Amino acid sequence: MTPGVFVVAIDGPAGAGKSTLARMAAARLGMRYLDTGALYRALACHMRANGIPPVDSPALEAALDSVSLKLDGDRVLLNGEDISDAIRSPATDSIVSAYAALPSLRRRLLSIQRDQVGFGPLIADGRDMGTVVFPDADVKIFLTASDEVRAARRLKEQIERGEEVTYEQVLETIRSRDRTDSERSAAPLRKADGAVEVNTDELSIEQAVEAIASIISRGRGGAPRG
Numbered sequence: 001m002t003p004g005v006f007v008v009a010i011d012g013p014a015g016a017g018k019s020t021l022a023r024m025a026a027a028r029l030g031m032r033y034l035d036t037g038a039l040y041r042a043l044a045c046h047m048r049a050n051g052i053p054p055v056d057s058p059a060l061e062a063a064l065d066s067v068s069l070k071l072d073g074d075r076v077l078l079n080g081e082d083i084s085d086a087i088r089s090p091a092t093d094s095i096v097s098a099y100a101a102l103p104s105l106r107r108r109l110l111s112i113q114r115d116q117v118g119f120g121p122l123i124a125d126g127r128d129m130g131t132v133v134f135p136d137a138d139v140k141i142f143l144t145a146s147d148e149v150r151a152a153r154r155l156k157e158q159i160e161r162g163e164e165v166t167y168e169q170v171l172e173t174i175r176s177r178d179r180t181d182s183e184r185s186a187a188p189l190r191k192a193d194g195a196v197e198v199n200t201d202e203l204s205i206e207q208a209v210e211a212i213a214s215i216i217s218r219g220r221g222g223a224p225r226g
Contacts, residue, residue: 006031006121007136008216009129012143013189014093014177015150017200017208018125021143023074024205025212026123029220034116036126036133037096038076039109041087042069044099046078054098064108071116090158090165090173097177100127101184123216127181130192139219140195141212149201150174 008031010022019035026033044054046067052059070077075084086092099105106128113133116122124133130140145153151171158165181189191197196215200208 005117006138006220007117007134008123008139008141008219009134009137009192009195010123010125010141010143010212011127011129011131011189011192011195012125013127013145013150013174013181015154015174016143016145017153017205018143020205021200021208021212022123022125024209025216028209028213029123029216031121031123032116032119033074034071034113034122034124035074036109036113036124036129038084038087039069039071039112040100040105041092041096042076042078042083043067043105043109044096045083045087045092047099048095054095054102056102056104060102061104064104069109069112088161090163090169093154093173093177097180097184101180101186103186106186127189128187130195131190132187135192139216140192141215142191142195142197143200144197145200147171147174147178 010018012018019037023033023035043064047054047060047063050063052063068077068079075082076087077083110133113124116124126133130137130142148171151167151174154174155165155167155170158170198208198211198215203211
């Protein structure tokens with residue numbers, strides 16, 4: 001990690017609000033935001049589109065070596081194409097954990113994620129930010145929420161995007177992804193040592209942002225910007 005650069009690592013399960021809250025907290029505190037989940041989704045979409053299954057293989061290694069993946073603000077560019085909207089579909093939700101469990105794919109993304117520190121103070125969210133990617137982060141936060149609350153939030157997001165999906169389908173996807181993320185051998189989802197746990201079940205978005213911003217500001221030695 002770049003010496004002297006302030007880094008916040010936010011981890012948690014699918015639907016806990018990581019991306020929304022991390023993005024808003026970063027904007028409030030004048031920090032950059034790294035959506036690592038978007039990177040995994042992009043590679044999962046690419047592999048599926050090219051008929052490469054989620055198993056370590058020569059075909060997967062070749063695809064990882066040849067693909068170009070870049071972040072441009074909130075946009076994700078894969079081989080020069082903006083796929084930011086395509087990666088948020090239910091189809092991607094159902095496959096991303098299988099690809100994210102592959103050690104070779106995680107290694108490919110590790111340097112991309114760590115390189116973002118070179119651009120200044122950073123808030124990064126994902127599932128192994130505080131345990132693997134940024135183990136020396138200045139502040140570590142673990143966001144949680146019940147299965148039911150997370151499913152309701154994800155359902156609302158997908159309906160707003162015009163997708164046809166039921167609560168039961170979303171809940172099963174959430175629970176399936178939890179199992180995959182927690183049981184994988186490569187960088188399983190877990191609370192990092194020293195992480196502050198924040199349960200968002202009873203919090204509004206603004207309340208949750210306030211809680212996260214306060215934790216970060218204390219770690220940074222200042223008051224949150226209002």
